[in-house]
Amino acid sequence: xxxxxxxxxxxxxxxxxxxxxxxxxxxxxxxxxxxxxxxxxxxxxxxxxxxxxxxxxxxxxxxxxxxxxxxxxxxxxxxxxxxxxxxxxxxxxxxxxxxxxxxxxxxxxxxxxxxxxxxxxxxxxxxxxxxxxxxxxxxxxxxxxxxxxxxxxxxxxxxxxxxxxxxxxxxxxx
Amino acid sequence: xxxxxxxxxxxxxxxxxxxxxxxxxxxxxxxxxxxxxxxxxxxxxxxxxxxxxxxxxxxxxxxxxxxxxxxxxxxxxxxxxxxxxxxxxxxxxxxxxxxxxxxxxxxxxxxxxxxxxxxxxxxxxxxxxxxxxxxxxxxxxxxxxxxxxxxxxxxxxxxxxxxxxxxxxxxxxxxxxxxxxxxxxxxxxxxxxxxxxxxxxxxxxxxxxxxxxxxxxxxxxxxxxxxxxxxxxxxxxxxxxxxxxxxxxxxxxxxxxxxxxxxxxxxxxxxxxxxxxxxxxxxxxxxxxxxxxx
Numbered sequence: 001x002x003x004x005x006x007x008x009x010x011x012x013x014x015x016x017x018x019x020x021x022x023x024x025x026x027x028x029x030x031x032x033x034x035x036x037x038x039x040x041x042x043x044x045x046x047x048x049x050x051x052x053x054x055x056x057x058x059x060x061x062x063x064x065x066x067x068x069x070x071x072x073x074x075x076x077x078x079x080x081x082x083x084x085x086x087x088x089x090x091x092x093x094x095x096x097x098x099x100x101x102x103x104x105x106x107x108x109x110x111x112x113x114x115x116x117x118x119x120x121x122x123x124x125x126x127x128x129x130x131x132x133x134x135x136x137x138x139x140x141x142x143x144x145x146x147x148x149x150x151x152x153x154x155x156x157x158x159x160x161x162x163x164x165x166x167x168x169x170x171x172x173x174x
Numbered sequence: 175x176x177x178x179x180x181x182x183x184x185x186x187x188x189x190x191x192x193x194x195x196x197x198x199x200x201x202x203x204x205x206x207x208x209x210x211x212x213x214x215x216x217x218x219x220x221x222x223x224x225x226x227x228x229x230x231x232x233x234x235x236x237x238x239x240x241x242x243x244x245x246x247x248x249x250x251x252x253x254x255x256x257x258x259x260x261x262x263x264x265x266x267x268x269x270x271x272x273x274x275x276x277x278x279x280x281x282x283x284x285x286x287x288x289x290x291x292x293x294x295x296x297x298x299x300x301x302x303x304x305x306x307x308x309x310x311x312x313x314x315x316x317x318x319x320x321x322x323x324x325x326x327x328x329x330x331x332x333x334x335x336x337x338x339x340x341x342x343x344x345x346x347x348x349x350x351x352x353x354x355x356x357x358x359x360x361x362x363x364x365x366x367x368x369x370x371x372x373x374x375x376x377x378x379x380x381x382x383x384x385x386x387x388x389x390x391x392x393x394x395x396x397x398x399x400x401x402x403x404x405x406x407x408x409x410x411x412x413x414x415x416x417x418x419x420x421x422x423x424x425x426x427x428x429x430x431x432x433x434x435x436x437x438x439x440x441x442x443x444x445x446x447x448x449x450x451x452x453x454x455x456x457x458x459x460x461x462x463x464x465x466x467x468x
Contacts, residue, residue, distance in 0.1 A: 028238050033311035033320065033441065040311040040439065041318075062198045066206070074227040075310065077317040077355065080220040081209030088206060092199040121315075128316045131214065132362050137383050140315045 019162045023068070026050055031075050041140045044148035047072060048120055049155050051087050052113050055094040056101045057163045065091050082127060086120045093119075106153075114149040121145045225350040232323050232353035235309045243307075301414060303337075303445040304328045309353075318361035318383065318438075319344070324446060325352045333412045335447040341418040341435030342366075342406060343444060354446070359419060360387060360438055367409035368419060370402050379404060379419060379432060385439070387420065389430040398425045404432050414447060 026046045034040055047068060054060050069084030076083065094101070094116060101109055121141040128136045213220045254261070289295075306328075310321035324330050326349055334346040336356045344364070348355040357364055364381035368389070378390045389404070402422045408415025420432040 028235070030314075031235065031310040031321075032239055032242060033308045041315060043311070043314050062202050066198075066202045069206070070209075071227075074224055075231060076314055077319040077357075078314070079210050080213040080223075081206040085203060085206035085210065088199055088202045092203070095199070124316065127210075134362065136316060136362060140383075144315050 014165075016166070018165050022158050022162050023050070025158075027071070027075075030072060042143040042147055044144060044151050045117055045120065046148075046155065047083070047087060048090055048117060049113065049148065049152055050159055051091050052094050052116055053109075053156060053159045054163065055091050056098055056109065057160070058166065059095070059098075060091065062088055062091060079127070079131060082124065086124060089123070090116050090120055106156075110149070110152060113152050114145070117145045117148045221348055224355070225348055225353075228321060228348070228353040228355065229325070229350040232309060232321065232350075235321070236307075236323050239309060302329075302448045304330060304448065305443055305445045307443050308441045316362075316383065318358035318364075318381065319347070320356050320358065320441060320444075322354050322356060322444065322446065323352060325350045325354050327351055328446075329448050330354050330446050331448065335406070335413045335417055337417065337445045337447060338436035338438075338441055338443070341420060342413070343434070343436050343438055343441060345413065346446065356444070358438055359434060360384065366413065366419065367407045368404050369407040370398070370422075371405050372402055376407055376409070377404075386423065386431040386433055389422070389432060392430060398422060398430050400425060417447070 026049075029046045030043070034043075051060070051065055051068075065087050066084050069087040070081070072078075072083040072087075073080050094112070097112070101112055104112075121144060125136060125138050125141050304324050306322040306324040308320045309323050322330075322336075330346060330349055332346055332349050335342055336344045336346060342359060344356040344358040344361075345366075346354050347357045359366060359379065359381055360383065361381045362383045364379075364387075366379045367376070368379045369376050375393060377392045380388050380390045382388055389398075392398070400422055404419050404422065406413045406415055406417040406419065418435055420434040422430055423433045424431045
């Protein structure tokens, strides 16, 4: 059980550092003002991609996902707790199917993400409609889901790099 | 659920870290729902938390977005060079047209000045501006808002109007020491008292989370025509009067729709208008009658 602190401490820091950098990059992508018309409106759900993919490959602590959601909530103008709710629920759902998804081809995992993204978008849309007591246009949400689905394979590259780096790490939960 | 129950003995043998790994989703979902309910009930604590977070992340976002901005600037300059000739022709034509407008504006200004003197009109308070770069598109799919790296230290106040080159784009809703949050006019929660420039008809301009905004509370038969400019009325004292917002683009059976003058979907630099405002309207505190008599 004793981790090999002395010999690979720096390596461990480096590996978790990579995870943090990717996370930070996703944060910036989630808030950066794109100067392309309507791209902000249909912004892909980058953080959901990370939560989904990493949940399949390794159990991420739900508390960490919750905190990331709250951070997103602080940065955005959404009701406080909404992103946290969406991310934790998505992780929960993905986690429950983890054993099935682990043995599947990438296409199945990709389809799974499309479903999760659609589910998350729909829940958000329902909540906003409820809070505003008015029908919020659903089109931007649907476009965002489609865009996220198409971008998912691209983002999987840095995400799996982080996974591989962490998988070699003896101190991490594999 | 049953698989979790069967693993219980294993869980107890595992370190605390693993136990929290499996047990918390339900608790966290409940916690998130509670937080949402609390926020709906009282927005002030979240607002304070957000302002603090905004002040903290503001400089980081500014630094991080610098290379992205440089890239976009470069991209824009490339497309600009390509379109230079066409742009030149357009500008020459526009210049001729504007020269005529300039002449008539000078004439009207002189005329206006003399009327004001005749009527002894009290001048509107002078407007001051702070220009800022948009550092974060804080809204996303369901909320239309942006973050600016200016705050209390730049004399930005809650309720200030925010303009881009062409017209009003939003209103400051939260202010931190060095950052502020702007609710855009297209947001579902945005309601702005306006008048139509030609008829002086009053209405409320409501955001719909779409590209266009809708004119509400219009008097019947107000004779709306496509192309009419919509400007702020200054009613309520929150926004200064006569700031242009948009033009009417359709007057169908589904209501009167207004297109914003600014390109709200890709704002880069905006100006916060620091107008003198009636503070009682902002705070809701009315001076007691006894003090008024003094």
